[in-house]
Amino acid sequence: xxxxxxxxxxxxxxxxxxxxxxxxxxxxxxxxxxxxxxxxxxxxxxxxxxxxxxxxxxxxxxxxxxxxxxxxxxxxxxxxxxxxxxxxxxxxxxxxxxxxxxxxxxxxxxxxxxxxxxxxxxxxxxxxxxxxxxxxxxxxxxxxxxxxxxxxxxxxxxxxxxxxxxxxxxxxxxxxxxxxxxxxxxxxxxxxxxxxxxxxxxxxxxxxxxxxxxxxxxxxxxxxxxxxxxxxxxxxxxxxxxxxxxxxxxxxxxxxxxxxxxxxxxxxxxxxxxxxxxxxxxxxxxxxxxxxxxxxxxxxxxxxxxxxxxxxxxxxxxxxxxxxxxxxxxxx
Ligand code: TYM
Numbered sequence: 595x596x597x598x599x600x601x602x603x604x605x606x607x608x609x610x611x612x613x614x615x616x617x618x619x620x621x622x623x624x625x626x627x628x629x630x631x632x633x634x635x636x637x638x639x640x641x642x643x644x645x646x647x648x649x650x651x652x653x654x655x656x657x658x659x660x661x662x663x664x665x666x667x668x669x670x671x672x673x674x675x676x677x678x679x680x681x682x683x684x685x686x687x688x689x690x691x692x693x694x695x696x697x698x699x700x701x702x703x704x705x706x707x708x709x710x711x712x713x714x715x716x717x718x719x720x721x722x723x724x725x726x727x728x729x730x731x732x733x734x735x736x737x738x739x740x741x742x743x744x745x746x747x748x749x750x751x752x753x754x755x756x757x758x759x760x761x762x763x764x765x766x767x768x769x770x771x772x773x774x775x776x777x778x779x780x781x782x783x784x785x786x787x788x789x790x791x792x793x794x795x796x797x798x799x800x801x802x803x804x805x806x807x808x809x810x811x812x813x814x815x816x817x818x819x820x821x822x823x824x825x826x827x828x829x830x831x832x833x834x835x836x837x838x839x840x841x842x843x844x845x846x847x848x849x850x851x852x853x854x855x856x857x858x859x860x861x862x863x864x865x866x867x868x869x870x871x872x873x874x875x876x877x878x879x880x881x882x883x884x885x886x887x888x889x890x891x892x893x894x895x896x897x898x899x900x901x902x903x904x905x906x907x908x909x910x911x912x913x914x915x916x917x918x919x920x921x922x923x924x925x926x
Contacts, residue, residue: 601626602738602772604639604679607653607660608646611667612799613873614744614791617779617841620667622742626775627673634674635736635905636664641679641686641728645721646714646794661894663802666884677901679732684909689731691916693724695760696753701726704749713794730754734761734769735909741772745780746790765919779841785816787831803881806874813866822859826852835865842872 603623605615627634638660640653648656657678664676679685701707701723710725711718729750733741734757741751751774758769782791784798791799800812817831827833832855840848854860887894918925 598633600736600738601632601634601740602733602736603742604637606643607638607656608643609793610801610803611663612801614782618744622775622777637679639679647717662884662887665887666880671897675901675904677905681902682905682909684913685731688735689728692757693727726750726753730757733772735912739770740775742775783834787817809873810870813870818862
């Protein structure tokens with residue numbers, strides 16, 4: 595039997611998942627878990643979450659909530675391994691080893707680090723700079739080759755690739771170079787029409803747990819124009835709306851709207867109402883499944899324990915190999 599190709603990805607337990615996370619990352623996770631040639635590990639990356647301001651007393655609940663949402667969207671414990679990052683502390687150890695072969699200057703130049711410094715000027719901690727190192731360790735400790743993520747994570751995947759190359763060059767072939775896997779929704783714009791949809795910008799997103807009324811209200815706020823022009827918009831709220839139409843209602847529907855925009859004019863009220871319904875139709879079964887698992891904490895705990903054990907076994911093996919290769923233990 596040929597060995598399965600490993601897949602790793604994770605999300606921070608910072609807020610309820612939104613449709614950006616869902617379309618950009620999770621749809622890829624779901625696609626991969628159906629492939630028999632892949633071995634998928636999906637983690638709640640709680641150690642990354644604490645690099646931004648957070649409330650420690652609420653954190654355990656947030657982590658559990660994220661796990662419920664993983665199960666709710668359809669991550670199937672019979673097909674994927676689900677676990678909490680901090681419960682496999684080998685990630686931290688590997689991150690330290692990797693940090694010794696990577697230049698600080700590269701980390702300081704990363705656009706994601708620069709953005710975070712602006713977003714949280716009073717919270718520029720070492721963990722923030724170290725963030726991509728830990729993320730590389732998350733991936734490399736499983737020798738994962740595929741990483742389904744949104745577009746914003748590409749600079750981090752590049753760091754992981756560089757680290758793999760650098761380690762292999764210095765200590766012998768050990769890690770494959772991981773590749774990002776982008777979905778059609780790899781960049782979901784904000785509802786405001788400016789920038790990306792983000793868990794940390796409240797007006798920007800529709801969450802997976804929003805009800806129909808809330809989705810309608812949020813879509814109603816998306817800025818539009820008079821519904822008619824000679825050319826299609828290249829940015830802003832209308833473009834975002836048409837994007838959502840394509841992702842939730844299909845390309846044909848989007849093309850129908852585009853035709854109206856270029857001819858007789860587009861009625862945004864109708865478009866938004868229809869779109870809200872389609873989005874909710876996709877979210878409703880997810881919300882029901884979330885509640886199903888919320889009522890079964892023992893089952894969820896077992897799933898996490900299975901995931902932890904599976905991940906730990908692989909992580910320990912990799913660390914052993916890394917320590918030998920780096921001259922930290924004898925291989926005799
Ligand atoms: P996080 O928690 O910010 O986001 C989780 C995932 O959702 C994707 N995403 C989006 N995709 C499309 N459009 C958007 N507007 C949008 N917003 C978020 C992100 O790209 C991501 O895939 N650093 C990671 C977590 C992480 C990780 C890892 C990922 C830690 N270790 C190892 C992969 C492998 C992060 O902050 O994701």
